[in-house]
Amino acid sequence: MLIPDRWYAVLESREIAKGKPLGVRRLGRDLVFWRDGEGRLVVFEDRCPHRSSQLSLGRIVGGRLQCPFHGFEFDRAGACQLIPANGQAARVPKVFQCHEYPVAEAHGFAWLWNGRPRDEYPPIPWFDGLDGLNSATTSKEWDVDLTRAIEGLLDVSHLPFVHARTIGRDRRTLVNGPYTTLDDDTIRVWPSNQPDEGLPALRPTEVPPPDGPAMLEFRFPNIWVLKIAKSFQIVNVIAPIEEGRCLIYLKTYLRIGGPAFLARLVGFVSNLYNRRILAEDYTVIRSQRPKVSGLEIGEHFIPADRPIAIYLQRRRDLIEAAAEPSTTTP
Ligand code: FES
Ligand SMILES: [Fe+2]
Numbered sequence: 001m002l003i004p005d006r007w008y009a010v011l012e013s014r015e016i017a018k019g020k021p022l023g024v025r026r027l028g029r030d031l032v033f034w035r036d037g038e039g040r041l042v043v044f045e046d047r048c049p050h051r052s053s054q055l056s057l058g059r060i061v062g063g064r065l066q067c068p069f070h071g072f073e074f075d076r077a078g079a080c081q082l083i084p085a086n087g088q089a090a091r092v093p094k095v096f097q098c099h100e101y102p103v104a105e106a107h108g109f110a111w112l113w114n115g116r117p118r119d120e121y122p123p124i125p126w127f128d129g130l131d132g133l134n135s136a137t138t139s140k141e142w143d144v145d146l147t148r149a150i151e152g153l154l155d156v157s158h159l160p161f162v163h164a165r166t167i168g169r170d171r172r173t174l175v176n177g178p179y180t181t182l183d184d185d186t187i188r189v190w191p192s193n194q195p196d197e198g199l200p201a202l203r204p205t206e207v208p209p210p211d212g213p214a215m216l217e218f219r220f221p222n223i224w225v226l227k228i229a230k231s232f233q234i235v236n237v238i239a240p241i242e243e244g245r246c247l248i249y250l251k252t253y254l255r256i257g258g259p260a261f262l263a264r265l266v267g268f269v270s271n272l273y274n275r276r277i278l279a280e281d282y283t284v285i286r287s288q289r290p291k292v293s294g295l296e297i298g299e300h301f302i303p304a305d306r307p308i309a310i311y312l313q314r315r316r317d318l319i320e321a322a323a324e325p326s327t328t329t330p
Pocket of ligand 1: 051053
C-alpha cells in the first residue's frame with residue numbers, strides 16, 4: 001500500500017510534450033498526462049466517459065483533449081465541451097466528465113497527489129543544494145515494489161557483496177552504526193563502513209553524532225539522494241507504477257568548470273556507471289519475497305539495518321495515521 005495523502009514524483013516534466021497526450025500507469029492507475037493550451041499539466045484517468053477507449057490515444061485540439069473514438073473534447077477540468085455527433089450547438093450532458101487527478105510540477109518532475117483532492121496541499125518534498133547544478137537523467141523499470149527499492153537504497157551492509165565489482169570493491173564489510181536520524185519526513189544516514197580488523201562493529205547508538213552533512217537522505221514518500229560532494233549528487237526518484245513494480249529515475253546533479261558539454265558528458269558517464277550499480281542491485285532485490293515489505297513479514301534485522309527499520313516503522317505510522325478517522329468535529 002502506498003502512504004496516502006502525499007505528493008509522489010511520477011514522471012519527468014520533459015516526458016510530457018506540449019502537443020501530445022501521454023498514457024502511463026502510475027500509483028496503480030492507468031492515467032493520461034497532457035498539457036492544455038497554456039502548457040499547464042493535466043491528469044485524467046485514461047478512460048473516456050463515453051465508451052471507455054483510452055484517451056491517451058487521442059489528440060490535443062485547441063487546448064482540449066480529444067478522444068480518438070468519437071471525437072468528444074474535454075477541457076482541463078475534465079468536462080466534455082463538445083460531442084461532435086450531437087452538433088456544436090447541442091448542450092453537453094454533465095455525465096461526460098473525466099476523472100481528474102491533482103498534479104503539480106516542480107524540480108523537473110510531475111507530482112501526483114495520492115489521496116482525496118483538497119483545497120490546500122502541503123509543499124512538494126525536495127532536497128536542498130541541488131538548484132543551480134547541471135543534471136542528467138536515465139531511468140529503469142523494475143519488477144520490484146517501491147518498498148523494496150527504497151530499502152535497497154538505505155541498505156549499507158550489502159555493498160561488498162552485491163557491488164563487489166564496483167562500489168563495494170574495497171571489502172569494507174564491517175558496518176559501524178550507521179548513525180541515522182529521522183526528522184519528520186526525512187531519514188538521514190551517515191554510513192561508516194570499514195574493513196573487518198577483528199573489532200566488533202559499533203552499534204548505531206555507539207557511534208558519536210557526525211559533524212558534516214549526511215551522505216544519504218531519503219524523503220518520504222519516494223525520493224533519495226546520495227551526496228558525494230556539494231557539487232556532485234545523485235538523486236533517485238522511485239516512481240510507483242503499481243504494487244510490485246516501479247520505475248527508477250536516476251539523476252546526476254553536478255557542477256564542474258569548463259564548457260557546458262563537459263558537465264553533460266560527465267553526467268552521462270556517471271549515469272552509465274550508476275545504471276550498472278542499479279543492475280547489480282536488481283539481481284538481488286527482485287528476488288525478495290514478499291514483494292511488498294513491512295515490519296510483520298518475519299524478517300530479522302541486524303544493527304546495520306537501522307535505516308531500513310526506521311523507514312518501515314515511519315511508513316507504517318504514516319499509513320496508520322492516514323487511516324484514523326479525523327478528530328475534527330463538523
Ligand atoms: S469513447 Fe471517447 S468519444 Fe466515444
Ligand atoms: Fe546497492
